[in-house]
Structures are given as C-alpha cells and as structure tokens.
Amino acid sequence: MGRMHRLGIAVGLCSTVFIGGSTLSFYEDSQPTTMNxxxxxxxxxxxxxxxxxxxxxxxxxxxxxxxxxxxxxxxxxxxxxxxxxxxxxxxxxxxxxxxxxxxxxxxxxxxxxxxxxxxxxxxxxxxxxxxxxxxxxxxxxxxxxxxxxxxxxxxxxxxxxxxxxxx
The missing domain is CATH 3.90.76.10 (Dipeptide-binding Protein; Domain 1)
Structure with a gap:
C-alpha cells in the first residue's frame, strides 16, 4: 500500500471522528470470519x-x-x-x-x-x-x-x- 493511499485513509478516518453525529467507517483488509x-x-x-x-x-x-x-x-x-x-x-x-x-x-x-x-x-x-x-x-x-x-x-x-x- 502506497504512502499516499495510507495518508488518504488516515485523513478520512480522522475527519469522520471530528464530525459530530457522523458515521465512523472502519476499514480492514478482509472481512471477519466470525461474529462469535x-x-x-x-x-x-x-x-x-x-x-x-x-x-x-x-x-x-x-x-x-x-x-x-x-x-x-x-x-x-x-x-x-x-x-x-x-x-x-x-x-x-x-x-x-x-x-x-x-x-x-x-x-x-x-x-x-x-x-x-x-x-x-x-x-x-x-x-x-x-x-x-x-x-x-x-x-x-x-x-x-x-x-x-x-x-x-x-x-x-x-x-x-x-x-x-x-x-
């Protein structure tokens, strides 16, 4: 993953945190295998x-x-x-x-x-x-x-x- 790509993700996550009442998006590299x-x-x-x-x-x-x-x-x-x-x-x-x-x-x-x-x-x-x-x-x-x-x-x-x- 490139440096700019990581920076873009970090900025996107940070901006979500500071906007009250917004939705927080949580990104992972894969889907969870279980919810238990x-x-x-x-x-x-x-x-x-x-x-x-x-x-x-x-x-x-x-x-x-x-x-x-x-x-x-x-x-x-x-x-x-x-x-x-x-x-x-x-x-x-x-x-x-x-x-x-x-x-x-x-x-x-x-x-x-x-x-x-x-x-x-x-x-x-x-x-x-x-x-x-x-x-x-x-x-x-x-x-x-x-x-x-x-x-x-x-x-x-x-x-x-x-x-x-x-x-």
Whole structure:
C-alpha cells in the first residue's frame, strides 16, 4: 500500500471522528470470519469484536486503569474466590434486548463447556469455575479456581447475548 493511499485513509478516518453525529467507517483488509468472539481466529475478527462486544472489564488505553461499562459495582466473596457483579440498569443489546447477568453466566458456561472448541476460551477455563445469575439483584456471582490478587483482570472477555447465541 502506497504512502499516499495510507495518508488518504488516515485523513478520512480522522475527519469522520471530528464530525459530530457522523458515521465512523472502519476499514480492514478482509472481512471477519466470525461474529462469535469465542471463535475469533484473525486480528480482523478480534478488532471487529472489540467494536461490537463490550468486555466485563477492560484497561483504559489512557490510564491503564481497569474499567467497566457493564458493571456498576462489585464485591469480593469467600476470600476473593468469588466476585459478585452488580450490573448497570441502563444497558441494552444492539437489538434493544435488556443486558442481564444471565448473559454473563451464559458466556462463562459456553467457555467452560468442553464441547465448545474455542482456543480463546482456554485461558478462562483455567481460572473460572462457574457463574450464578441472581435475577432479583440484577447480579452475577462469578466463581474462580482460586483467589487472585485482582480478579477483575480475569474478567476481560467479551460477553455474548444469550438470546442470540443460545442455540
């Protein structure tokens, strides 16, 4: 790709960012191979998923601080081997369906399922043991294989919408 071509793409992307209410165009060299983050195989897949799916916790690119757009608050239980996540009330999926702790538990269950042939789930299988959804509290209790110094770092995976991926 020529230098002028790259410059043209950069200028086009920058101008889109500065115009309020405009559409951001995201260019890649190929199409994503899957829209399921558990089966991402390429960098195009991963970058696309970062634009579509929120993670429970993520690191700020500016401060490196762990943040969440999903979790309102959390508490550690049983000496840190469990974490109770209280979710924000105002989150919806792209189709308008309410985001719930059941989506988090569904995602964890899918990752822990040995029939899910996902290389992306492997590191999480080593640290997560389960999840319990508590509907009346709008919360999820995530169980870990052991106590971790900062368990939020272990919850950096994309959450799947149960109502779309259940089948």
């Amino acid at each position: 983050p558990l089966f991402a195989r390429t960098m195009v897949d991963r970058r696309t998923h970062e634009l579509v799916f929120d993670r429970i916790f993520y690191r700020s690119a500016i401060t490196s601080e762990l943040k969440s757009r999903i979790v309102d608050s959390y508490e550690l239980l049983e000496d840190g081997s469990k974490m109770k996540l209280f979710l924000r009330d105002d989150i919806k999926w792209h189709d308008g369906t309410e985001f719930t702790g059941d989506d988090i538990c569904f995602t964890i269950s899918a990752m822990l399922n040995p029939d899910t042939p996902s290389p992306n789930a492997k590191p999480f299988r080593e640290v997560l043991t389960g999840c319990e959804y508590i509907k009346k509290e709008k919360a999820s209790i995530v169980s870990f294989s052991r106590t971790f110094h900062n368990p939020r770092e272990r919850l950096s995976f994309a959450v799947l919408p149960r109502h779309k991926f259940e089948s």
